[in-house]
Amino acid sequence: MGIHQLNHAVLYVGELARSVEFYTGVLDFVVVTELPGAAFLRAADSTNDHDLGLFQGSGARPAHGAGLYHLAWEVGTLGELAQTRDRLASAGALVGASDHGTTKSLYGKDPDGLEFEIVWLVPRDLLTGDERMGIEPLDLPGEIARYGRDTRGGIGVSIPVQ
Numbered sequence: 001m002g003i004h005q006l007n008h009a010v011l012y013v014g015e016l017a018r019s020v021e022f023y024t025g026v027l028d029f030v031v032v033t034e035l036p037g038a039a040f041l042r043a044a045d046s047t048n049d050h051d052l053g054l055f056q057g058s059g060a061r062p063a064h065g066a067g068l069y070h071l072a073w074e075v076g077t078l079g080e081l082a083q084t085r086d087r088l089a090s091a092g093a094l095v096g097a098s099d100h101g102t103t104k105s106l107y108g109k110d111p112d113g114l115e116f117e118i119v120w121l122v123p124r125d126l127l128t129g130d131e132r133m134g135i136e137p138l139d140l141p142g143e144i145a146r147y148g149r150d151t152r153g154g155i156g157v158s159i160p161v162q
Contacts, residue, residue: 002075002076002077002080002084003073003074003075003118004074004075004076005073005074006071006072006073006074007048007072007073007074007103007117007119007121008048008050008051008052008053008072009051009052009053009068009070009071009072010052010053010054010055010068010069010070010071010072011052011053011054011055011066011067011068011069012055012056012057012066012067012068012069013054013055013056013057013066014057014066015056016037016038016039016054016055016056019039019054020039020041020054023041023052023054024041027043028043028044029041029042029043029044029051029052030042030044032049032050032133033050033133037055037056038053038054038055038056039053039054040052040053040054040133041053041054049101049102049103049133050133053069055069068114069115070107070114070115070116070117071116071117072105072116072117072118072119073116073117073118073119074118074119074120074121074153075118075119075120075153076120076152076153077120077149077150077151077152077153078104078120078140078143078144078147078148078149078151078153079144079149079150080120081104081106081118081119081120081140082140082144082149084106084118085097085106085140088106088108088118093108093109093110094106094107094108095107095108095109095115097137097138097140098135098136098137098138099135099136099137099138099139099143100133100134100135100136101122101131101132101133101134101136102121102122102127102131102133102154103119103120103121103122104119104120104122104138104140104143105117105118105119105120105138106118106119106138120153121153121154122147122153122154123147123151123152123153123154124154126147126151
C-alpha cells in the first residue's frame with residue numbers, strides 16, 4: 001500500500017481545555033486551529049499542519065469518552081491513495097473520503113470498528129497559500145488531474161518552517 005509513516009493522532013478527551021493546557025504547557029505543542037469542541041495542535045519542531053487533534057468526548061461523538069479516535073498513515077502518491085480506496089471499498093471497510101485542503105484523506109474501519117485515516121499530503125511547492133483546514137468531499141479523480149497520479153506527497157505537511 002505504500003504507507004511510510006504515521007502523520008497525526010486524534011483523541012477524544014474528557015475535558016478539551018485541560019488537554020490543550022497539558023499538551024501546550026507540558027509538551028510545547030502549539031494550537032493551530034480551534035473549532036467548537038475541537039483543537040488541532042502542532043509539535044514545536046513539526047512541519048505538519050497538525051500533529052494532534054483533540055475532540056471533546058461529549059462533542060462530536062457523544063457515545064465516546066476519552067480515548068483514541070483515529071490514526072493517520074501517509075501514502076506517497078495519489079495513485080497509491082486511489083489503490084487504497086479501491087482495496088478498502090472491496091473489503092467493505094471504506095467509511096469516508098475528505099479533502100482537508102493540504103491533505104487528501106480516506107477513512108476506514110478495521111474489523112473491530114476502529115477508525116483510521118490514509119492520507120496524501122500536498123507537496124510544499126504546490127501549495128497556493130489559500131488552503132484552509134476544513135472538511136470537504138474528496139474528488140480523487142479531480143485531485144489526480146490537478147496534482148498528478150505519481151506526484152510524491154509532502155513530508156509531514158508541506159508548510160514552511162518558521
